Amino acid sequence: MSSVNRQVSVRQLKVKKCNTKCRLxxxxxxxxxxxxxxxxxxxxxxxxxxxxxxxxxxQAPSAAHIMGTDAYGRDMFSRVIVGARAxxxxxxxxxxxxxLVGTAVGTISGFIGGKVDAIVMRVSDFxxxxxxxxxxxxxxALLGGGVLNAIIALAVISWPKYARVARSQTLxxxxxxxxxxxxxxxxxxxxxxxxxILPNIFGPILVTAMLDIGTMTMELAGLSFLGLGAQxxxxxxxxxxxxxxxxxxxxxxxVLSPGIAIFISVVIFNLLGDTVRDYxxxx
Amino acid sequence: MFKGYSLLKxxxxxxxxLIPILFAITxxxxxxxxxxxxxxxxxxMLNTGQVVTDAQLEAAKAQLGLDKPFLVQxxxxxxxxxxxxxxxxxxxxxxxxxxxxxxxxATLFLTVTSIVLTVIISIPLGIISxxxxxxxxxxxxxFFSFIGNSMPNFFVSLxxxxxxxxxxxxxxxxxxxxxxxxxxxxxxxxxxxxxxKYLRQVRTTVLDELGxxxxxxxxxxxxxxxxxxxxxxxxxxxxxxxxxxxxxIGSLLGGTAIVESIFMWDxxxxxxxxxxxxxDYPIIQAYVMWxxxxxxxxxxxxxxxxxxxxxxxxxxxxxxx
Numbered sequence: 001m002s003s004v005n006r007q008v009s010v011r012q013l014k015v016k017k018c019n020t021k022c023r024l025x026x027x028x029x030x031x032x033x034x035x036x037x038x039x040x041x042x043x044x045x046x047x048x049x050x051x052x053x054x055x056x057x058x059q060a061p062s063a064a065h066i067m068g069t070d071a072y073g074r075d076m077f078s079r080v081i082v083g084a085r086a087x088x089x090x091x092x093x094x095x096x097x098x099x100l101v102g103t104a105v106g107t108i109s110g111f112i113g114g115k116v117d118a119i120v121m122r123v124s125d126f127x128x129x130x131x132x133x134x135x136x137x138x139x140x141a142l143l144g145g146g147v148l149n150a151i152i153a154l155a156v157i158s159w160p161k162y163a164r165v166a167r168s169q170t171l172x173x174x175x176x177x178x179x180x181x182x183x184x185x186x187x188x189x190x191x192x193x194x195x196x197i198l199p200n201i202f203g204p205i206l207v208t209a210m211l212d213i214g215t216m217t218m219e220l221a222g223l224s225f226l227g228l229g230a231q232x233x234x235x236x237x238x239x240x241x242x243x244x245x246x247x248x249x250x251x252x253x254x255v256l257s258p259g260i261a262i263f264i265s266v267v268i269f270n271l272l273g274d275t276v277r278d279y280x281x282x283x
Numbered sequence: 284m285f286k287g288y289s290l291l292k293x294x295x296x297x298x299x300x301l302i303p304i305l306f307a308i309t310x311x312x313x314x315x316x317x318x319x320x321x322x323x324x325x326x327x328m329l330n331t332g333q334v335v336t337d338a339q340l341e342a343a344k345a346q347l348g349l350d351k352p353f354l355v356q357x358x359x360x361x362x363x364x365x366x367x368x369x370x371x372x373x374x375x376x377x378x379x380x381x382x383x384x385x386x387x388x389a390t391l392f393l394t395v396t397s398i399v400l401t402v403i404i405s406i407p408l409g410i411i412s413x414x415x416x417x418x419x420x421x422x423x424x425x426f427f428s429f430i431g432n433s434m435p436n437f438f439v440s441l442x443x444x445x446x447x448x449x450x451x452x453x454x455x456x457x458x459x460x461x462x463x464x465x466x467x468x469x470x471x472x473x474x475x476x477x478x479x480k481y482l483r484q485v486r487t488t489v490l491d492e493l494g495x496x497x498x499x500x501x502x503x504x505x506x507x508x509x510x511x512x513x514x515x516x517x518x519x520x521x522x523x524x525x526x527x528x529x530x531x532i533g534s535l536l537g538g539t540a541i542v543e544s545i546f547m548w549d550x551x552x553x554x555x556x557x558x559x560x561x562x563d564y565p566i567i568q569a570y571v572m573w574x575x576x577x578x579x580x581x582x583x584x585x586x587x588x589x590x591x592x593x594x595x596x597x598x599x600x601x602x603x604x
Binding site for chain 1: 430432433436540571
């Protein structure tokens with residue numbers, strides 16, 4: 001039997017906030033570790049991830065090679081660690097780009113209003129009217145392979161979401177009395193945007209961005225899996241899975257280890273995203 | 284009478300709004316193809332495996348009308364398009380539109396089976412999760428929903444292939460024909476990700492409904508909770524849930540590309556991925572354009588039927604105009 005209890009005591013709220021804070025610290029630490037692995041990948045990997053040794057090809061996981069080796073005898077563990085660079089750092093770059101572009105466009109369009117706003121919203125409607133992945137495939141196909149092109153393809157389809165969030169937040173902050181006061185005090189538009197609007201709309205945008213990191217990691221890896229992102233021999237999780245997939249039956253570790261790496265990173269980013277949302281927007 | 288009129292007006296308005304979007308879609312698809320530039324012609328000639336001279340290249344470009352101004356090319360192309368002529372594939376030499384239509388049923392079949400499986404999984408689990416809010420089953424179900432949300436579909440495909448196909452030999456790894464046996468693994472893959480997502484939305488919708496006063500009223504009058512759940516909550520939540528699912532058809536149609544190509548499911552998604560690898564631009568163009576058109580149309584139909592089903596939204600929507 002479900003009874004919906006809408007009244008929550010102040011104490012319960014405080015306990016909840018404290019729990020959320022603890023979780024936030026734990027998941028943020030994990031995420032920072034993950035990024036640190038990506039940044040210091042070169043020093044962390046036990047073998048040269050690009051050194052080929054055909055006599056060692058398709059070694060099963062062992063003490064020397066804990067994730068085994070691939071077709072060219074390259075150590076999978078080292079490749080997975082170095083793969084974090086292409087996979088995680090480029091995802092973070094992608095999320096930064098779309099957050100900045102989307103926020104800039106949304107805030108300015110919401111602040112100016114009128115015709116500019118109408119045009120910007122039509123354009124973003126148009127992007128939202130497209131099935132995302134199809135469009136990303138098309139852009140990536142047009143630009144050709146490469147991590148940078150995959151980032152561009154996903155950035156082109158993803159910014160409107162941020163523009164929408166930033167715009168709706170700007171519209172609600174714009175009418176508040178402190179912004180009106182700033183206008184009366186003679187602040188110029190950039191001052192108002194940077195000093196009064198951006199700090200107040202930062203929360204929802206941060207939540208959107210944090211929740212997006214996991215999805216973007218998967219989409220970027222998906223494009224690489226299709227051969228539209230990182231190109232071999234560059235170690236990247238999606239393309240590593242793709243190149244090993246014909247060997248799934250005999251040498252499953254070649255496919256599963258980068259897959260598990262993607263899974264773990266996405267789990268960490270999603271947990272962090274959910275926690276940031278709970279922390280900034282407690283319900 | 285007035286309500287019916289305003290819905291009709293809204294419908295007409297939405298269909299009119301669709302026209303610029305359709306133009307934009309076709310223009311973008313066309314521009315995409317042309318941006319690839321003369322490279323297309325070279326690619327086409329290289330695919331035939333012959334040695335090509337510059338004169339032959341120019342002749343081929345003239346034959347395809349590539350020497351004319353951009354807008355003229357677009358209008359010619361649009362005219363051909365309206366007559367069902369989208370050119371021929373660079374690789375197979377087959378008619379693009381025919382190829383697309385011949386592959387479409389496989390993708391539609393996969394889409395339908397995935398949505399059916401998603402409904403079967405997400406609605407009961409979502410309701411259980413809402414009814415047992417913050418109890419063991421809720422946490423259990425949400426845990427799996429979280430896991431499902433964190434796995435890219437190509438990883439799920441390969442894991443399923445390894446476990447169900449190679450180790451247990453339940454299903455064929457490569458689909459040979461359109462049968463329920465071959466569609467099983469791609470369907471499960473797509474349904475896992477979708478169920479993980481929709482389960483949460485079903486949960487939220489049912490929770491909203493359970494929080495309403497009439498539930499308390501029914502409880503006070505001594506109506507059995509299961510009766511309230513099935514007779515009232517389900518009926519009220521269903522509209523929202525069906526809308527969400529219908530909206531997902533569009534994104535699903537696009538999202539099948541990776542899964543189709545992994546399982547060798549012979550639909551438009553695999554066709555597109557193969558075409559991308561071969562730089563077969565007419566096929567890519569057809570895929571992008573038709574997928575966008577299907578997506579926009581499905582979303583419009585969903586939106587309209589949603590308004591038809593729920594008079595409150597119908598009025599809100601028209602009041603805002």
